Amino acid sequence: MHRVLISLASNYQQENHLSEAHRVLAEVISSAAYTEAIWTEAEGKAPCAQHSTYLNQLVSAETELTADELNCRLKEMEQALGRTPEMRRQGIVPIDLDLLLWDSDRYHQRDWQRSYITRLLPSVPH
Numbered sequence: 197m198h199r200v201l202i203s204l205a206s207n208y209q210q211e212n213h214l215s216e217a218h219r220v221l222a223e224v225i226s227s228a229a230y231t232e233a234i235w236t237e238a239e240g241k242a243p244c245a246q247h248s249t250y251l252n253q254l255v256s257a258e259t260e261l262t263a264d265e266l267n268c269r270l271k272e273m274e275q276a277l278g279r280t281p282e283m284r285r286q287g288i289v290p291i292d293l294d295l296l297l298w299d300s301d302r303y304h305q306r307d308w309q310r311s312y313i314t315r316l317l318p319s320v321p322h
Contacts, residue, residue: 197258200225200266201297201320203307206289207238210251213277213291220273221293224266225257229321236312238287250289252312254296256320263298270295 202221206213214233221228233253259266270293278290295303296313307313 197226197260198263198299199297200257200259200295200299202255202257202270203292203294203296203304203313204253204255205250205292205294205312207248207250208283208288208290210249214251214253216277217273217291217293220276221255221257224261224269225255225259228255228257230255231316231319234312234315239310239312250312252316254313254316254320263295263301263303266298267295267303 202225204214204217206217211233218228218230231254233251236250236252238248238250261269274291274293279292283290294307296307297303302308
């Protein structure tokens, strides 16, 4: 089994999409321990005013998948939960699922500096 850390974020029907993400993630992860979900304003790109508030969460879990397999499944889950290129262009994010850590390998290096990640990391169960 591989230890993973995944970030979840949504700026559209946020609570519903995080709940749905928990459901679909259960297909590929086990021993999931979720942090609290926190509300934040968009970071980085200029946000769409209508969709500038995100609900963010981290999950620490185990998986039998390789990092590449897990990343592929995460992108499939995003699409299944309604994420499209058109929505992305409009600044609408039904769900964003990013692999941050797979065993000791870090991904999405810039995300590690985002305020919601640094706020939630201390509460990740070990």
